[in-house]
Each structure stands twice: as C-alpha cells, then as structure tokens.
Amino acid sequence: MRRLYQIIISSEFWKSIFRTRNFSTNLGRSMVIFNNLFLHILPVKTKRETLHFGATMYLGFISFSLFVILTLTGIYLMLYYHPSVPQAYWDMKDLQFAVSNGVFIRNLHRWSAHAMVAAVFLHMLRVFYAGAYKTPKQFNWGMGIMLLILTLLLSYTGYLLPWDQLAYWAVSVGANMADAAPVIGPKLKFLLLGGNNIGENTLIRFYVLHCVILPLAAAGLIGVHFWRVRKDGGVTPLFRKRSEQIPDNE
Amino acid sequence: MSKKDFQTTIDAEVKAVPKRIAFIKRDVSAHVKSEDSEMVMTFPHLVVRGIICFQIVTIILVIISLLFDAPLGAIANPLHTEVPAKAPWYFLGLQELLHYFPPVVAGVLIPALVIISLFVMPYFQINAKAERLWESDQKKTLFVLTFVVVFLVALFSFFHAMAISIPTLFIYCLMILPYFIKSDIKFISWMRHISLTNWIMTWFVLLAFVLTVIGVFFRGPYWRWAWPWIEGIY
Numbered sequence: 001m002r003r004l005y006q007i008i009i010s011s012e013f014w015k016s017i018f019r020t021r022n023f024s025t026n027l028g029r030s031m032v033i034f035n036n037l038f039l040h041i042l043p044v045k046t047k048r049e050t051l052h053f054g055a056t057m058y059l060g061f062i063s064f065s066l067f068v069i070l071t072l073t074g075i076y077l078m079l080y081y082h083p084s085v086p087q088a089y090w091d092m093k094d095l096q097f098a099v100s101n102g103v104f105i106r107n108l109h110r111w112s113a114h115a116m117v118a119a120v121f122l123h124m125l126r127v128f129y130a131g132a133y134k135t136p137k138q139f140n141w142g143m144g145i146m147l148l149i150l151t152l153l154l155s156y157t158g159y160l161l162p163w164d165q166l167a168y169w170a171v172s173v174g175a176n177m178a179d180a181a182p183v184i185g186p187k188l189k190f191l192l193l194g195g196n197n198i199g200e201n202t203l204i205r206f207y208v209l210h211c212v213i214l215p216l217a218a219a220g221l222i223g224v225h226f227w228r229v230r231k232d233g234g235v236t237p238l239f240r241k242r243s244e245q246i247p248d249n250e
Numbered sequence: 251m252s253k254k255d256f257q258t259t260i261d262a263e264v265k266a267v268p269k270r271i272a273f274i275k276r277d278v279s280a281h282v283k284s285e286d287s288e289m290v291m292t293f294p295h296l297v298v299r300g301i302i303c304f305q306i307v308t309i310i311l312v313i314i315s316l317l318f319d320a321p322l323g324a325i326a327n328p329l330h331t332e333v334p335a336k337a338p339w340y341f342l343g344l345q346e347l348l349h350y351f352p353p354v355v356a357g358v359l360i361p362a363l364v365i366i367s368l369f370v371m372p373y374f375q376i377n378a379k380a381e382r383l384w385e386s387d388q389k390k391t392l393f394v395l396t397f398v399v400v401f402l403v404a405l406f407s408f409f410h411a412m413a414i415s416i417p418t419l420f421i422y423c424l425m426i427l428p429y430f431i432k433s434d435i436k437f438i439s440w441m442r443h444i445s446l447t448n449w450i451m452t453w454f455v456l457l458a459f460v461l462t463v464i465g466v467f468f469r470g471p472y473w474r475w476a477w478p479w480i481e482g483i484y
Contacts, residue, residue: 107315168326180353
C-alpha cells in the first residue's frame with residue numbers, strides 16, 4: 001500500500017494536477033491550500049480552539065454537505081422530470097416503479113432538504129449565541145440571513161414539483177399569504193404563480209426557480225459567505241474546551 | 251487585592267477604550283485570554299474533519315432514505331381541497347400565526363419584521379459591550395420590562411393567542427428570576443450574565459418552536475385543535 005501511495009504521489013500525473021507532493025512539512029501543507037481553487041477559500045492556518053465539536057457543532061459544514069448532496073441528487077432527478085401537468089406526477093410514479101433507485105434518490109433529496117432547513121437554522125442560532133454577528137462580522141451575518149431565506153425558498157419551490165395533493169395545497173397556503181400583502185399582494189401572487197391560480201405556468205416558474213435561479217444564487221452567496229469567514233478572522237467558538245476557557249473576572 | 255477594587259469589562263469600542271488592562275490573579279494561568287491563540291495547519295486538520303463530516307452526514311441520510319419513503323399523495327386536484335391543507339413543517343409556525351392574526355399581520359408584517367430585525371441587529375451596538383440585563387439601575391429595568399411584557403401579553407390575548415402569551419410569560423419569569431433571587435447559586439448567577447439581546451433571541455426561538463410544534467402535531471381539519479394521541483397527526 002505504502003509503495004503504491006509513493007508511486008502515485010511521485011508520478012508526473014499527480015504533480016500535474018495537484019502541484020504538491022510533500023505533505024510532511026508545513027510548507028507542503030500550505031501549498032495544498034494555495035494550489036487548490038476550492039480549498040483556497042480556506043485560510044492556511046486555523047485556530048485550534050475552533051476545531052473541537054462544541055465550538056461550532058460543525059453546523060456550517062453539515063449545511064454545506066447537505067447542499068452538495070441536494071445538488072447531486074437534484075441533477076439526477078432532473079434527468080427523469082418533465083415540468084408539465086400532469087406528466088410531472090407520472091414522473092414521480094416512474095421514479096417509484098421504473099427508474100433504478102428512483103425512490104431512494106427522491107427520498108435522499110427530500111430528507112436532505114428538510115435536514116438542510118433545520119441545519120441552517122441551527123447554524124444561525126449557534127452563530128448568534130457565540131456572538132459572531134458583532135463587528136466585523138455584521139455583513140457576513142447578513143449573508144447568512146440571505147442564505148437562510150434562500151434555503152427556505154428552495155425548499156418551498158421544490159415542494160410543488162411532485163404535483164401531488166400535498167404539494168398543491170401547501171403551495172396554495174403560501175401563495176395566499178403573498179396575496180395578503182398590502183397594495184402589491186395580488187400582483188405579487190400573480191407574479192409568483194404566473195396566473196391567478198396554481199397551474200402549468202406555476203409549475204414551470206417554480207421549476208426554473210428551483211433548478212436554476214435559486215441554486216445559482218445560493219452557490220454564489222455560499223462562496224462569499226465562506227470567504228468572509230476567513231477575511232473576518234475565522235470562526236468564533238460557542239463553547240470552549242475546559243482547558244481553554246476564559247475565567248470570569250469577578 | 252479585594253474583589254471590589256476594580257471591575258474589568260471587554261469593550262468593543264476601540265476608540266473609547268484604546269487599551270485593555272488585564273488583571274491576572276495568581277491562581278489563573280496567564281496563557282488564557284489571547285488574541286493570537288494556537289494555530290494549526292488547515293490541511294490536514296480542518297480539511298480532513300470537513301471530509302469526515304460530509305461522510306457522516308451522507309451515511310445518516312442514506313440510512314434514513316432507505317428506511318423511510320418520501321410522501322406522495324394523489325395527483326393534484328384543484329377541485330378537491332386537501333383537509334387540512336398544511337404547508338411544509340418549517341412554515342407551520344407561520345400558518346399557526348395566520349390562525350390568530352389577520353393575514354396582513356401574520357403573513358406579511360411579522361415575517362418582514364423578523365427578517366429586517368435579523369438584518370439590522372448587528373448594526374445596533376446594543377450587545378457590543380456584552381452588557382448584562384441586570385447590570386445598571388435594576389428597578390428601572392424591572393419596571394420597563396414589566397411594562398413591555400404586560401403590553402405584549404395584552405396585545406396577544408386580544409387575539410386569543412395563548413400559544414404566544416404563555417411562552418412570553420415563561421421567558422419573562424426567567425428574566426426576572428435573578429432580580430428576586432439574590433443568591434449565588436451557579437444557575438442564577440449564570441442567568442444574571444445573559445444580555446437583553448440574547449433574551450429576545452431566546453424568546454423568538456421559543457415562540458418559533460412552540461408554534462411549529464403546535465402546527466405540526468396539534469392541528470387537524472379546519473385548523474381546529476387535535477390531540478395527536480387521540481386523532482393522530484395530520
């Protein structure tokens with residue numbers, strides 16, 4: 001195994017992709033971050049106090065993991081889905097009976113969506129109680145609120161797509177809420193539904209929002225959000241390890 | 251040095267308090283409070299933890315997805331209203347509000363206020379100094395707090411919103427606890443340290459939780475009350 005590892009690491013192919021071979025020195029480890037477009041968003045060094053579980057409960061990581069799972073399963077589901085009435089519903093039935101692992105992927109997408117709403121909300125609470133919205137992190141706190149709203153919207157627009165009774169009436173509850181807004185309410189509802197009632201136009205509207213507009217917006221904001229965590233000096237831990245606790249000056 | 255000779259605070263206002271003086275008692279080690287805390291390399295320490303986190307999340311969700319199937323009702327039918335028509339669980343708190351207040355208030359005003367206050371909250375430096383609720387002028391604090399709570403509870407009671415009044419009174423009781431109990435029990439002195447901002451957030455979270463739980467488990471057809479152990483969950 002070790003020899004195989006050595007062969008891979010020292011190959012020209014590895015070097016051409018990752019540009020780094022040596023992980024045994026801190027310079028080499030820094031290079032891993034420097035040389036990678038995606039890891040580049042992380043700082044080269046991290047505070048040790050932010051790594052243990054009580055500091056963040058890893059809720060940010062969990063939210064992002066769920067976003068990745070949702071993107072992957074979502075793309076798979078798009079392959080089998082037509083945003084039209086009533087074909088959308090028959091596609092759900094196809095997923096259930098005809099597509100390999102269709103039910104499993106749909107379950108994974110559905111439960112991850114629920115989990116993501118919860119994880120993002122808990123992440124907000126963790127950040128709040130750690131006091132991590134204060135100077136200089138006000139802007140990133142705002143980004144986080146935007147991401148929470150985007151998560152809710154993503155989940156809400158996705159709710160209509162199966163085109164079953166559950167979806168239809170849940171979305172009509174929300175649409176009636178928009179209707180109640182003063183002055184712009186009815187116009188807002190019309191804009192949201194693409195008509196006066198939930199129908200084919202609503203489905204295509206929600207489909208485009210759910211699969212293109214909102215995910216792109218979320219991905220962009222996630223990038224800004226991560227980058228600002230680094231710029232603003234890293235994570236503020238919620239709980240500290242006993243050995244690292246700051247004693248009360250009383 | 252006796253205990254009352256000095257008082258230390260952590261101040262975020264750099265212009266007002268340019269220098270920080272730390273009194274470190276002998277029984278406290280000096281390495282504690284430090285801005286430049288120990289650093290470790292992000293790779294492998296953070297990157298590997300992130301990958302493990304992703305794997306654990308994936309494994310848990312795969313297990314859940316193998317065990318439980320996502321619900322799928324009959325095909326959508328605009329002529330046949332689902333009873334009860336429930337939004338996804340995270341909006342059921344809002345739907346529960348809709349039951350108490352007129353749609354403009356529950357569906358527009360309250361959500362908009364919540365979102366706006368979350369956005370602007372960090373720009374009001376109420377909590378920047380980590381000021382505790384019971385720090386200064388305790389009598390005045392108690393008076394203002396009681397006045398506000400009485401007003402809010404009266405307002406909610408006008409709309410028969412028991413589900414909001416009761417958690418509000420519960421939080422109020424917790425808030426005034428340190429005023430009436432002067433002892434130094436750990437729990438009470440911990441409560442004395444909580445700032446007003448944290449109390450408001452806790453109140454908001456408790457309300458959101460109570461309303462959501464009621465919406466999910468305790469509401470049946472036509473949004474009337476339904477005990478889940480008698481009628482089941484709708």
